[in-house]
Amino acid sequence: MEIAEMSPAERRVWRAFPRGGTVDFRRSDDEDAEDGHAWAPERTVRAEFLRALLLSGSAEEGEVAALRVAGARITGVLDLQYATVEHAIRLWGCHFERPAILYGARVRQLNLSHSYLPALEAATLHVDGVLRLTDCVIPGQVRLGGARLSGALFMERARLGDEDGDEDDVLHLNHAIVDDDLWAPGLTVHGEIRLNGTKVSGTVNLDEAVLLNPGGTVLDAKSFVVGTDLQAVGMRAEGRVNLRGTTVAGGIYLAEARLSNPGGTALRATSVIARELWLRNTPRIEGTVNLRRSQFETLHATPDVWPDVVGFDGLTYGALTPHLPAEQRLPLLEREEGGYVPYAYEQLAAAYLRIGDDTAARTVQLAKQRRHRSTLPWYAKAWGHLQDATVGYGFRPVRAASWLVTLLVIGTVIYGLEQPPALKPGEAPTFNPLFYTFDLLLPIIDFGQEKAFKPQGWYQWLSYTLILAGWILATTIATGITRTVSRQ
Structure with a gap:
């Protein structure tokens, strides 16, 4: 330019x-x-x-x-x-x-x-x-x-x-x-x-x-x-x-x-x-x-x-x-x-x-x-509510232990008032309502009481309930302890 x-x-x-x-x-x-x-x-x-x-x-x-x-x-x-x-x-x-x-x-x-x-x-x-x-x-x-x-x-x-x-x-x-x-x-x-x-x-x-x-x-x-x-x-x-x-x-x-x-x-x-x-x-x-x-x-x-x-x-x-x-x-x-x-x-x-x-x-x-x-059908929800109320789905082991103690007291009182008959009267040990209830609730413990006595009527249904509840609660407590130990 x-x-x-x-x-x-x-x-x-x-x-x-x-x-x-x-x-x-x-x-x-x-x-x-x-x-x-x-x-x-x-x-x-x-x-x-x-x-x-x-x-x-x-x-x-x-x-x-x-x-x-x-x-x-x-x-x-x-x-x-x-x-x-x-x-x-x-x-x-x-x-x-x-x-x-x-x-x-x-x-x-x-x-x-x-x-x-x-x-x-x-x-x-x-x-x-x-x-x-x-x-x-x-x-x-x-x-x-x-x-x-x-x-x-x-x-x-x-x-x-x-x-x-x-x-x-x-x-x-x-x-x-x-x-x-x-x-x-x-x-x-x-x-x-x-x-x-x-x-x-x-x-x-x-x-x-x-x-x-x-x-x-x-x-x-x-x-x-x-x-x-x-x-x-x-x-x-x-x-x-x-x-x-x-x-x-x-x-x-x-x-x-x-x-x-x-x-x-x-x-x-x-x-x-x-x-x-x-x-x-x-x-x-x-x-x-x-x-x-x-x-x-x-x-x-x-x-x-x-x-x-x-x-x-x-x-x-x-x-x-x-x-x-x-x-x-x-x-x-x-x-x-x-x-x-x-x-x-x-x-x-x-x-x-x-x-x-x-x-x-x-x-x-x-x-x-x-x-x-909340995503489950009604029957699963019902079972879930029961697990939640009783054991907190296994994340509340203290709650499970509380239920276990409560059932232990209930069983001890009821069976203390109404002793179940012995299966073999001449061979049965002295009945102890506390250890009898322990036998029902704790599946891994055997004090010889559960095998020696046979409750009748609704007492028998109570024993079935205690056995089932004991399995659930004991397993929950064991799971909680295992989870804590494994994290540590």
């Missing part, structure tokens, strides 16, 4: 480029690039000029050429499709009248911080360093699907999408690879973020982000891979957050996050693998939660976090914090969308056993039997 064809603003950029100098058109440090359409003509630079400079410009001897412009109004389309740009690009606080196209381009560094762009088409973009969209305003789509970034992606406080727009996927990062962090605290998005199959080697930071797509999906991150942590502390999400199949080497931190999708799924984190899932001080989630088949070493959540419908079938966790009595955790298991799920009770009991809280573990196992009873 001949210098005679350049505007005064473009000549300034042309002269600064070979030595990597900065051209600053701003009138003040707090200018808003959204208002760039009203900037004076002397701040206008054509996109085709910038393209020609990036593709054909060269450095001065001993200098590093770079495009560094601040506060410019860029007219036309900056089209670098399939281009290889050897120079760093820093278009800071600029106003783009038309979308920028970098589809399939390869650049060293790209910094568009504080700029306004109608849209950014940069699928399969390859950046050898960092891509900065800090404080950008982009009402249209940002398409970075398949992009490869050797450095980090910075999007702090960026505003993407339009509240009145009809775009579904506002930020498209499917199958992108980021070799460092995806850093976006304070990000605001009106629409959907897509991270399906994306890999981030470092941390994903969405602290205090505002994701708005009511009735739709705000974050679609199926098979998302994160090398360290997924942070979303204080995030506000109105719409579905979908983390199905996500793998996080560290933890997923949703402390103080507000998740809302009334009438739909607020959080789907099925088949997720992460060290921790952290929901500390998180308000009650509005919408259903699905954690089926996921694996966490630690799950931190209080009962008041969960909505009325949850999915826990197949969820595996090593520790459940904070430590609370089983009675506070159990109601949650009754909210399982699929009904009674034995595995959920086993997981909760195992978590209590792992920290040595045997009493809480037995409470959970007893609750499991009671919940299972």
Whole structure:
């Protein structure tokens, strides 16, 4: 491009480029690039000029050429499709009248911080360093699907999408690879973020982000891979957050996050693998939660976090914090969308056993039997109620011992008042109602009383009842003792 064809603003950029100098058109440090359409003509630079400079410009001897412009109004389309740009690009606080196209381009560094762009088409973009969209305003789509970034992606406080727009996927990062962090605290998005199959080697930071797509999906991150942590502390999400199949080497931190999708799924984190899932001080989630088949070493959540419908079938966790009595955790298991799920009770009991809280573990196992009873036919329910009332399904051995003592007293009193006749009067030992009742109740003990005397009438039916009850109660006590010893 001949210098005679350049505007005064473009000549300034042309002269600064070979030595990597900065051209600053701003009138003040707090200018808003959204208002760039009203900037004076002397701040206008054509996109085709910038393209020609990036593709054909060269450095001065001993200098590093770079495009560094601040506060410019860029007219036309900056089209670098399939281009290889050897120079760093820093278009800071600029106003783009038309979308920028970098589809399939390869650049060293790209910094568009504080700029306004109608849209950014940069699928399969390859950046050898960092891509900065800090404080950008982009009402249209940002398409970075398949992009490869050797450095980090910075999007702090960026505003993407339009509240009145009809775009579904506002930020498209499917199958992108980021070799460092995806850093976006304070990000605001009106629409959907897509991270399906994306890999981030470092941390994903969405602290205090505002994701708005009511009735739709705000974050679609199926098979998302994160090398360290997924942070979303204080995030506000109105719409579905979908983390199905996500793998996080560290933890997923949703402390103080507000998740809302009334009438739909607020959080789907099925088949997720992460060290921790952290929901500390998180308000009650509005919408259903699905954690089926996921694996966490630690799950931190209080009962008041969960909505009325949850999915826990197949969820595996090593520790459940904070430590609370089983009675506070159990109601949650009754909210399982699929009904009674034995595995959920086993997981909760195992978590209590792992920290040595045997009493809480037995409470959970007893609750499991009671919940299972509700799925049985009437006759099985009746038998279940009897087991529950008498021995607590074997998880209340003290109750079984109490019944045993009670029956022992009853039998001793009754047979003490009415001695049963001897089978062989001349050979029978002296009758003892206490040891006779012991013989009836305890199947492994033989004091010689039961074989020597034969009660008649209803006394005989009482003896049959004591024998049957003794078998059940003694077995229950033995099982409880065995369970305790085996755990120790």
